Amino acid sequence: MDRKYFIGVDIGGTNVRVVFATDSEFLLKIIRPTQKKGSETTLINQIIEMIELGLSTLQIQKEEVFGVGTSSAGPFVDRGTRIWTPNISGDGNDWKDVPYLIPLQEYFGLQCKYGLANDCVSSVKAEHLFGAGQGFSNLVYVTISTGIGGGIIVNGHLLEGKSKNAGHIGHLIVKKDGPLCGCGQHGCIESIASGKSILRRAKEQGIIVKDGTELTTKKVFDLYREGNPKAKTLIHETIEYLGIMFSDIISLTDPEIIIIGGSVFMNNKDILLPRIIAYISEHSFRQIAEGVKFVPSELKDFVGDLAGLSLIFPPSVIQRWQNLKPWKHKIRIIKN
Ligand SMILES: [Zn+2]
Secondary structure, three states, X not given: OOOOEEEEEEEOOOEEEEEEEOOOOEEEEEEEEOOOOOOOOHHHHHHHHHHHHHHHHHOOOHHHEEEEEEEEOOOOEEEOOEEEXXXXXXXXXXXXXXXXXXXXXXXXXXXXXXXXXXXXXXXXXXXXXXXXXXXXXXXXXXXXXOOEEEEEEEOOEEOOOOOOOOOOHHHOXXXXXXXXXXXXXXXXXXXXXXXXXXXHHHXXXXXXXXXXXXXXXXXXXXXXXXXXXXXXXXXXXXXXXXXXXXHHHHHHHOOOEEEEEOHHHXXXXXXXXXXHHHHHHHHOOHHHHOOOEEEEOOXXXXXXXXXXXXXXXXXXXXXXXXXXXXXXXXXXXEEO
16 A cells, blocks of 8 residues: 655644645644643553544545654653653653654554654754755754744754754853743743743733733733833843844854744744844844844744654655645644
């Protein structure tokens, strides 16, 4: 039987997404909240259940699946066949690491191809193959979302590191004695400029919504747009710290292009992008920073899906997808 189907798994702190694809199109996406309680096999069982639902909905046999590529939330350590992801463990359970590849291999067999990577490392690969990074050999992908992360390609080579955590940009320290970060350090950029941190700082600074509803990160930016002075100060300060982070990234990696994604950035790029660029032009090592392009993610919501798939696509399928751009079309979604 021909192995002509591809499965991409995107394990996030909030949702697990499983996509089913052919060499030319997306067939289906299933989205469910990430289960965080139960035994150590809870996560992989949830993923296999979602895969089974997709296969039966599409009437595909598991022997027809070419490969399963997984992009997992970080910080992330690939322990052979197991994964350790503190952003998913915790919250009532004490998972230190969970089995991953062996249950998948038991389900699909050894003829199926498997890929597994930190979401930021696989996202830069997806942007390089299919998005704004096409044609560049030196690029950095940065996501500014609930957290902050990134991935780095230098001279066409994807940086992985000893535990596949190279490019953990969110934990660059930008402020001495700054806020406590989830990683245990103080003053990481994630503890200042992630969506979660912007909201926490706004609450600490007494920013409130006039109608009495609960403050959200989106509402902090809405208040900025309305000219609220406290929100303005907070967002300008946030941009300065992001500027320090980008300046450090440029000095360290000498990129041609920096691609920025993530919901906090994408929803507010009109505010953030020009100010980040202005900061860099004034505060960076000029000879290295000059000419570096800053662009929003082209793959938007599809970064995670393509991140998983990019780990298993053979070269011929990569080329076909580059030409056809299936992520530009509507995709069938099953939620919950
Ligand atoms: Zn940190």
